[in-house]
Amino acid sequence: MAKSLRRKLRQISRTGTLSAEERMRHILDERTQRLAARRNGETVSASETLRVLACKAGREHFGIPIEAVAEILPFQACLPVPDGPAALVGLLGRNGQLVSVIDLSAALGMAPSSEEGGRHLIILRRSSPRIALRVDRAEGVETVTPISQEDGRSFRNEAVIGYAEFGSDVADQERILSLLDMDRLLRPFLPSLPVSPASGV
Template identity: 35%
Template sequence: MDARQSAPKHGARPRTERDIRAERAASLARRSAAAAGPEIGIDHLVCACGSERYGIPLAAVAQVLPMRPCTPMPGAVPALLGLIALSGRIVGVVGLARALGRPEAPPEGESGGGHLVVLRGGQPQSVALAVDRVLGIAAAPGPSAAGIAEDADPAGLGNAAASGYAPASARDGRPDFVVVDLPRLLRRVLP
């Protein structure tokens, strides 16, 4: 029998050296992922809205800009602060705190502090989230298997727009924050 093939099982094709290497590589990958365990996480842009912190998946963020004046839309949902022109397109600005049913920070006068977190395409509309300030980037565990039920908060948005909680980590200086479920939040806020 050829040295590169092992004895075939009844009715199976013979395993080649390539098959054995592929199996070994897959086994090593599983072992290293298991060793990394809960340390592997998804990067989030951590933002402050009032005294609370929220994490937006970094993969969904296109850019962060200083807050700018919005053109209000009569009859819009309360969470939609207005529209802005950005790079030749119209972008809807959603107040994150307002969309989550949380208290908003008091206005800082006409200068309008804060940031706009412009979300990547893939949404039905171009959308930016208005936040008080961007704090940085932190990793959080992926979505939990338990999840949060869609109808957990039928009257408002609060809990139903969150997909988890990332507790603070003293070891790496990560703050605690609530992970925002963007598709669920936008589905409930935008018509």
């Protein structure tokens, strides 16, 4: 593992985010080293990759295990829940069932995005209670390569279980996302969420 990548992971763990300039410098360094390795015949096996739904919340990117996702919808107005958790946006009716909508940024302890347009709902594949995550943008299914953390330090949030590199943007610059564990993310909210009388997937 390249030294620049190890420094970057330590900094993400400490601060939660890098400045745009720092992120760009680290990404370009890492990309150069990776391309050099490929020229030397090194490859990444399929067993070292994961399939996730890449999404954006605030200024960061996150990966949700694809098997945890049931559906993606444009954001819809929700019925507010008085005295609910701060991250609970409200309730949505879907196929005769109540769906609790949780803002991903707020659930991770970040400030909710101030952008009003372009938001998506990620309906999770679970029955009781039904839950959707509000994100700024669902970017699509990606095959990502996990990045190991050398020193075993804890991540900045319990729901973040690792980091990965994914896809290429318009400028062909690879990006880093945080891998999420849905059980850890949702655990604090489950006792306070309403459950529909009828169950289903």
